[in-house]
Amino acid sequence: MNNNPLLSEFKTPHQTPPFNKIAVSDYMPAFEIALKQAKEDIAQIINSIEEPTFDNTIVALENAGEKLSIISSIFFNINHAxxxxxxxxxxxxxxPMLTEYSNDIWLSETLFEKVKTIxxxxxxxxxxxxxxxxxxxTYKAFSRKGALLSGEKKDRYREISxxxxxxxxxxxxxxxxxTNAFKLHITKEEDVAGLPEAIKSAAKQLAKSEEKEGWIFTLQYPSYVPFMKYADSRELRKKMYMAYSTRANHGNEYDNKDIIKSIVNLRLEKAQLLGYENHAQYVLEERMAKSPEKVNSFLNELLNASLPFAKDEVIEIEKxxxxxxxxxxxxxxxxSYYSEKVKAEKFDFTEEMTKPYFQLEKVEEGIFDLATSLFGISFKENKNIPVYHEEVKAFEVYDDTKQYLAxxxxxxxPREGKQGGAWMTNYGEQFITSEGHNIRPFVSLVCNFSRPTEDTPSLLTYNEVTTFLHEFGHGLHGMLSQTTYKSLSGTNVYRxxxxxPSQIMENWAMxxxxxxxxxxxYKxxxxxxxxxVDKILSSANFQSGxxxxxxxxxxxxxxxxxxxNEKFEGSVAHFEDTAMAxxxxxxxxxxxxxSSAFSHIFAGGYAAGYYGYKWAEVLDADAFSVFKQNGIFDKATATSFKDNILCKGGTKHPMDLYVAFRGQEPTNEALLKRSGLIRK
Structure with missing residues (x-):
């Protein structure tokens, strides 16, 4: 068992995960041993006869199960990518084994008593x-995760979790x-009419890789979105749309409707066990928005501002x-098809026109240079750092004093084993050890961009450039973290x-x-x-409503x-129609x-939190106005943003961090103004 690379010391550059040595068969044995060690760490805190102190209880809890955390982050990130x-x-x-371990911590009366004493x-x-x-x-986590429950309620909480x-x-x-199950195989030239050559070329290459004639289109973003924008065949656009919009809603083994009912009902029951009316109330207690009423008011305020514009935009396309x-x-x-044509006529512009200028490698270099000019950090590829797939690249990141940072x-x-969309994650968090060593993070950006073809490199749409900036902003939040405790570092902040940090970076694309x-x-x-560039910028607010x-x-x-507030037994589709009416x-x-493919809320961490994207748009529009005022490459403004927000993680309440940078709380005005959603 000592040969298990997950349990041995990582003898790699910066002690990064040894992906090149990890076999799938290593995971479960490693989990079992790390889980046993983690339980021993917790038992030691529980059984200690010393008077509870901040160090022997709170810090000890923070550090318990370190090996388990490392293995979990490696495994679950690979499960996504x-x-x-x-x-x-x-x-x-x-x-379920990890859930049981967590519950053993949060539901321990002895542990909670020690925490409460401190x-x-x-x-x-x-x-x-x-x-x-x-x-x-820590105290709030215990009270919010069942420590105040007793008897049957505690047992039921375990079961629900x-x-x-x-x-x-x-x-x-x-x-x-x-998503992987559907492929649109086209063999007739007339069926790919309207599609740009680059899109057809990628689809032809995919067909060739499967030893088929013609073109293959998938539900992956770089294939699906251009097809919907450019394909002249209305019948095939409908076929693609229906395939995409009915995912996990086919009454087969992959149908998610019953799973949705179970998830929302269990979340409701869990919230009510803990004394809340519903799951949203439970979640929002620990968010900037604070309550469902505040969120709904916020969403409705923005809807009232946006809807008149949206209706006019749809009428324009209809005509x-x-x-x-x-x-x-x-x-x-x-x-999307007719919108693209209107956009082309109105602004003499389509996203395809910009792709030759956005070669992935050049965009990467440009984003790295932006981080250098703003925050003084630099990037150096290190091919000796093991990666989990041959297409992955690893960079060492250094600060402005040339000290290693991340x-x-x-x-x-895109790959069949990778989830759709784009995200940032960590294979290791930043924190400071009890000996004073600053452990630096391992940050990963995962995207689904257009692949290179036989005759062209990967050329990004303008939208993909903004996606790259977005995920890189999350990455900065992780890489620049300077906190003592792991649970407060990097992106461990209110949802x-x-x-x-991600959305403010998108502003540079404007x-x-x-x-x-x-x-x-690229040539x-x-x-x-x-x-x-003028066409990109003048069309930026096209259909912003x-x-x-x-x-x-x-x-x-x-x-x-x-x-x-009550158990849901109805039709998922009908409920959704009413909610979005x-x-x-x-x-x-x-x-x-x-809903059946809404992974953000039913498989990710955004339950009762999806509004956060819009909430953060308000923050980022307001925050970027400082850069606009002082200069978009202004070092002092960037340093203030870094010191007050990016480095601080979750060490203070987010509004305190925001006000420290901005000098005031944000308003909706900057967002509505930027989006052109204020009537002139």
């Missing part, structure tokens, strides 16, 4: 701000399976479509605050000065022309599911269901 049936089976086996005398302990936050968070860990895992597996041959009602599978992994392209630095033609090296309403509809759907701009389509 490079999974297979074996890994998924292990995930199903280990998740919490009650906190004012006498002379704790610094970060120590106080850790103590406060275990069931939820299994169900949320299954939800995500089902969405991945359904255009009718004038240009659509003899039917404008449907969802028509909207390892950054980047993983850009409605975590999107501020700045001509930066776009000129990053936009270089000629020519800088992106001013005329094309519609896009705002769409995002708000997701938040409203989330809030409706998690504001239920105020945002509806198109006829409903039989058989489609957004």
């Amino acid at each position: 490079e999974t297979n049936k074996e890994i998924q089976a292990i995930a199903r086996d280990i998740s 919490f009650q005398i906190r004012d006498e302990l002379g704790l610094n701000e970060e120590q106080s936050k850790l103590l406060d968070d 275990t069931k939820l860990s299994k169900l949320t895992l299954q939800f995500g597996e089902n969405v991945l399976a359904e 255009y479509a009718k004038t240009n041959g659509l003899n039917d009602t404008l449907q969802r599978w028509d909207f 390892v950054l992994y980047v993983d850009f392209f 409605d605050f975590v999107e501020l 700045e001509k000065e930066w776009l000129k630095k990053v936009g270089k033609h 000629t090296g020519e800088t992106i022309p001013d005329e094309l 519609y896009l705002s309403v769409r995002q708000l509809s997701f938040g409203m759907n989330d809030m409706a599911w998690h504001s239920l 105020a945002t509806e701009l198109f006829p409903s389509v039989e058989g489609t269901c957004f």
Whole structure:
């Protein structure tokens, strides 16, 4: 067992995970041993006869199960980015075991008594701000995770937690399976009419890799989105739309509707066991928004501002479509197609025009250079750092004094074993050991960008450039962390605050000065022309009302599911229709269901938190106004943002961190102004 690479010392650069040595068969034995060690760590705290102190209880709890944390982060990140049936089976086996371990901590009366003893005398302990936050968070975690329950209620809490860990895992597996299951194989030239050459080339290469003639399109973002924008065949657009919008809603083994019912009902029961009316109330107690009422008011305020614009935008597309041959009602599978044509006519611009200037490697270099100019950090690829897939690259990150800061992994392209979308995660958190060593983080950015083809490198759409900036912003939050405790470092902040560092970075994609630095033609090296940049910027608010309403509809759907006060037994599709009715701009389509593939809230950490994207848009628009005022590369402003927000993790309340940078609390005005959602 000593040969298990997960249990041995990591003899790799910076002690990064030894991906090149880990076999799938290593995971479960490693989990079993690490879980045993973690339980011993906890037992030692529980059984200690010493008077409870901040160090022997709170810090000891923080540090317990360190090996288990490392193995868990490696395993579950791989389960998202490079999974297979074996890994998924292990995930199903280990998740309840890890839930049981957590419950043994949070439901331990002895442990809670020790924590409570320290919490009650906190004012006498002379704790610094970060120590106080850790103590406060630990006490609240016990009370919010069942420590105040007794008898049958405690047993039921355990049961619910275990069931939820299994169900949320299954939800995500089902969405991945359904996404991978559909492929549109086209053999007739007329069926790919309207599609740009680069999109056809990628689809042809995929068909060739499967030893088929013609073209293959999938439900992966780089394939699905352009097909919906450009394919002239209305029938095939509908086929693609229906495949995408009915995922995990086919009444087969991958159907998620019953899983949704079970998840929302168990979350409701758990919240009510803990004394809350519903899951949203439970979650929002620990968010900037604080209550469901505040969130709903926020969403409705933005909806009222956005909806009139969205309705006008849909009418505009409807008129255009009718004038240009659509003899039917404008449907969802028509909207992107005709919108792209209107955008092209209105602004003489399509996203395909910019792709030659956004070669992935050049964009990567441009984003790294931006981080250097703002925060003084630099990046150096190290091919000796093991990676989990041959396409992954690993960089060492250094601060402005050339001190090692972090390892950054980047993983850009879609694969069958990778979930859709884009995300940032950690393979190791930043923290300071009891001996004073600053352990630096291992940060990973995972995306699903357009692949290179036989004759072109990976060329990004403008939207993919903003996605890269977004995830890189999360990465900065992790890489620049300077906290003492792991649970307070990096992105371990309130969910409605975590999107501020990511979304503020997107603003540079709206700045001509930066776009000129990053936009270089992949063949000629020519800088992106001013005329094309002007078209990007002038079209930036095209359909901003519609896009705002769409995002708000997701938040409203989330809030409706998690504001239920009574057990749900009805139709998932009908409930969703009702929840999103105020945002509806198109006829409903039989058989489609957004919720059945809404992984953010049913398989991720955004339950009762999806509004956070919009919340953080308010923060980022307001915060970026300081950069606009002082200069988008202003070092002093960047340093203030880094010192007050990026380095601080969750060591203070988010609003305190925000005000320390901004000097005031944010308002909606900057966002509405930036989005063009204020009537002139």
